[in-house]
Amino acid sequence: MPAKLVDTRKTTPGLRILEKYAVRVGGGYNHRYCLSDGVLIKDNHIKAAGGIKQAIGLVREKIPHTMKIEVETESIEQVLEALDAKADIIMLDNMGLDKMKxxxxxxxxxxxxxxxxxxNADTIYDIASTGVDIISVGGLTHSVKAFDISMKIS
Structure with missing residues (x-):
């Protein structure tokens, strides 16, 4: 199955619903709409909890059984820890292609x-070729350039 291209929560204030809709209309998928849509354990959470396993354990006690837990990893060691702790989604953050594979x-x-x-447009094909399920791109929403639709009368 090919990788899905998803947006992030990084949107223009007041325009989130429109920007996320535009991603779907354009063939992409939405990640989380808001913080309560899922758990994303980032580097600071991991440090504060004392490790990935501890962070997942603390979170799993407090969330509904239907909610997924995603963990941001930056190394193979962290990937192994996230797997051991039974993370639902493992984010490979800023990894090189060989490490990602x-x-x-x-x-x-x-x-x-x-x-x-x-x-970006230059890297996405190679990233998709690593076999990842999802590729998240904040630029789908936070860096879009406006399309000029002005009408000139002569």
């Missing part, structure tokens, strides 16, 4: 894989 191979379908960071 290795991580996807290690995860081997035990969690959803998401590539994030430094994604």
């Amino acid at each position: 290795e991580a996807v191979k290690i995860i081997n379908g035990k969690a959803i894989t998401e590539a994030s960071g430094n994604v």
Whole structure:
């Protein structure tokens, strides 16, 4: 299955609903609409909790059984810890292509894989070729250039 292209929560204030709608109309998918749509454990959360396993344990006690937990990882060691802690989604944040391929191979379908960071038109094909399930791109919403639709009368 090809990788899905998803947006992020990084949107223009007051325009989130329109920008996320535009992503869907354009063939992309939406990540979280708001913070309560899922859990994303980032580097600061991992440090504060004392590790990935501890962070997931603390969160899992407090959320509904239907909510997914995503963990941001930056190394193969963190990928292994996230797998051991049974993360639902493992984000491969700013990883090089070789490391990303290795991580996807290690995860081997035990969690959803998401590539994030430094994604643009020049890198997206190679990132998709690593086998990740999802590629998140904040630029789909926060860096869009307005289309000039003015009408000139002569």
